[in-house]
Amino acid sequence: DAKTTQPNSMESNEEEPVHLPCNHSTISGTDYIHWYRQLPSQGPEYVIHGLTSNVNNRMASLAIAEDRKSSTLILHRATLRDAAVYYCILSRSWGNKLVFGAGTILRVKS
Amino acid sequence: EPEVTQTPSHQVTQMGQEVILRCVPISNHLYFYWYRQILGQKVEFLVSFYNNEISEKSEIFDDQFSVERPDGSNFTLKIRSTKLEDSAMYFCASSDEGFKGTEAFFGQGTRLTVV
Numbered sequence: 001d002a003k004t005t006q007p008n009s010m011e012s013n014e015e016e017p018v019h020l021p022c023n024h025s026t027i028s029g030t031d032y033i034h035w036y037r038q039l040p041s042q043g044p045e046y047v048i049h050g051l052t053s054n055v056n057n058r059m060a061s062l063a064i065a066e067d068r069k070s071s072t073l074i075l076h077r078a079t080l081r082d083a084a085v086y087y088c089i090l091s092r093s094w095g096n097k098l099v100f101g102a103g104t105i106l107r108v109k110s
Numbered sequence: 111e112p113e114v115t116q117t118p119s120h121q122v123t124q125m126g127q128e129v130i131l132r133c134v135p136i137s138n139h140l141y142f143y144w145y146r147q148i149l150g151q152k153v154e155f156l157v158s159f160y161n162n163e164i165s166e167k168s169e170i171f172d173d174q175f176s177v178e179r180p181d182g183s184n185f186t187l188k189i190r191s192t193k194l195e196d197s198a199m200y201f202c203a204s205s206d207e208g209f210k211g212t213e214a215f216f217g218q219g220t221r222l223t224v225v
Contacts, residue, residue, distance in 0.1 A: 043201045043216035044145075044153060087153075096141065096166045098214070100153040 004088045009105040012078045020073040020104055022088030027068050032091050034098060035062065035073045037084040044087070044100070047073065083108045112136045116202050116217035123192050123224055131187045131220045133202030142185045143203040143214065144177065146170070153201070159185065192224045 005023040012018040024033065035047040048055055048062045050071070055062040061074040075082055087103040115134040123129045135142050144156040157167040159177055176188045185204075189196055199221050205214040 038153070043219050044203075045216065046213035049213065096158040096160065097143070097155045097168075099155055100145075102152060 004090060004101060006086070006088050006101065006104045008102070009107065011107045011109060012075075012082075014080060014108055014110045015077050018075040018078045018082070018106065018108075020075075020086050020088075020106065021070065022072070023070045024088070024090055025069045027090055028092070030092055033062065033064060033068075033071050034087075034089045034091060035060070036087045036089065036098070036100075037082075038087070038103070039081075039084045047086070078106075078108045080108050080110060082106065112215065114202055114204055114215050114217035116200075116220050118220060119218070120221045121223070123222070125194055125224055126191050129189050129192055129222065131189075131200050131202075131222070133185045133187075133204075133217055134183055135185055135202065135204030136206075136215055137183070139204035139206045139215075141165075141205045141207070141214075142177075142179065143205075144187045145201045145203065145216075146198040147201065147219075148195075148198045156187070189222075192222075194224050197222055197224045 032049055032051050034049040036044040037047050038044045048057050048060050050062045050064055063072045085103040085105050087100050089098045091098055117132045142159040145153050146156055147153045155168050157171045157177055158165045174190045178186050199219040201216050201219045203214045203216045205212055
């Protein structure tokens with residue numbers, strides 16, 4: 001499985017945008033980029049995914065670099081409820097599993 | 111919003127005992143998964159299940175583990191003879207297209223404590 005690299009932790013102020021980076025320099029052409037998050041004491045929760053183009057949904061935006069070797073998850077206005085571990089994960093188009101890394105711990109200050 | 115339901119939320123069992131963790135995936139989903147998370151560690155993939163058979167499994171998923179979809183709605187994980195190191199949160203997940211291009215829904219987990 002192709003690896004991803006994320007910062008161990010980040011901090012944000014409430015109501016401000018947050019940009020969570022992810023490097024995946026060994027990504028292949030058929031790998032999807034997924035973002036999940038895990039709030040304290042809960043199961044992982046889907047955030048967003050993409051292949052080549054930038055994506056927006058009600059939770060976040062995903063900006064994918066043109067060479068696809070990196071991506072950024074954007075939370076437009078962080079709330080205290082967004083404090084969680086955010087995982088950037090690659091999956092093959094034929095794949096049937098997601099391999100979670102350590103993720104980025106996001107702390108949101110009020 | 112649809113959800114994956116897991117029962118029980120917490121199970122305590124004696125070492126060496128068999129335990130069955132239960133999951134009700136989202137009704138029209140076709141792909142089912144088990145993951146586990148030992149306290150303070152990463153979420154680890156155990157097994158994926160599609161079309162009534164295991165499609166992929168990790169090294170963790172040895173002969174002590176088995177999965178079943180006994181009645182078309184439940185999805186179970188059985189651990190035959192539990193060890194202390196099996197203590198963890200176990201998460202069930204389901205999706206309609208695998209992980210290739212869609213979202214997976216995870217349950218809230220079952221906390222398994224082996225004593």
